[in-house]
Amino acid sequence: MTKIEKIVLSYSGGLDTSIILKWLQETYGCEVVTFTADLGQGEELEPARAKAEMSGVKDIRIVDLREEFVRDFVFPMLRANALYEGQYLLGSSIARPLIAKHLVGIAREVGADAVAHGATGKGNDQIRFELAVNALDPSIRVIAPWRQWTIRSRMQLLEYAEKHRILVPSDKRGEAPFSIDANLLHTSTEGKILENPAEVAPDHVYQRTVDPIDAPDAPEIITIRFERGDPISVNGKAVTPAALLTKLNGLGGRHGVGRLDLVENRFIGMKSRGIYETPGGTILLAAHRGIESITLDRAAAHLKDEIMPRYAELIYNGFWFAPEREMLQALIDHSQAFVSGEVTLRLYKGSASVISRASPCSLYSADLVTFEESAIAFDHHDAEGFIRLNGLRLRSLAARNGR
16 A cells, blocks of 8 residues: 555544544654544634644644634535434534545645544444545545544553643543533534433533523513525624624523433444533524425425435435535525515523514415405315315225125
């Protein structure tokens, strides 16, 4: 195999990627460029720069991707009302293709022949990263240390760190901590007690939302305006995509909105249990379905609901850059041409409930549905023929079956 001259590493500055950085330098004997994506994870990212410098890295990239993340990845996904297995809002899944996109972009810029990530061999993220790289530039090799090195336990990981004088924070030395992934859309927590789905998750697992029981006793009313399927303002104030999601995270978190305790089916073939907090995304999902309820034609709305599970599964499994996802996205985006207007919601004790919706593109007609005399001519007798035609096959079946 040809020698690798330069590697771009997806680097958080945490224990795992700090060890991976040193392992790459030792194993391949080449320059390693670090790339740290700011996706709104709420952590100070400059320590990652300092740790990379201590490891001798000359080219350190810390890139603010918050606006791109929400505008070009989260919002398109929300136009589809995407939920994996009917519940999960895909917070980790949707971040990986964006990170991979920039890994590949930096690799091209600096002339690297490989990229590396810290995902383990048991999870979904390795698949998402590598399928994205395959789609964007198959000439770039992908290095997955967890599938290559001889480290097989947490103890061996810590021993490697001690041997190479890699700083190990005190909270990483004892029992394995929770595995946490965070970005502007969600926080996910796995591991420790959560590995037993029969155990109740302890309160300290939750980071972004208050317990709905402890949420304010008074509801909060908010209004979200949409334009062509995307939210553009909250309570009358227009904001950027990232600022909008940040605002809704704060509102939803205060009212305990967006908690999910889920046992899901990983693409790789095992079940896993995780705690997800997606306050802003949960509000947006409810609001988006609210505005679609008055602006989408029935058949269009039902078709969207039929393809949504397939679309969500493609994202979960790592096929964001696959042609079938892009084809479905074109259909979804076309459906949003008239999805504009305002939705009002009530946030209360863990729920985000639509209480009103209005649109200049509304298909709703009070004159048609009213029980009172209507200004629009509607002949009730027409329903008789409609029912008889739809009942024709049922009558034929009944006659054949001797009912």
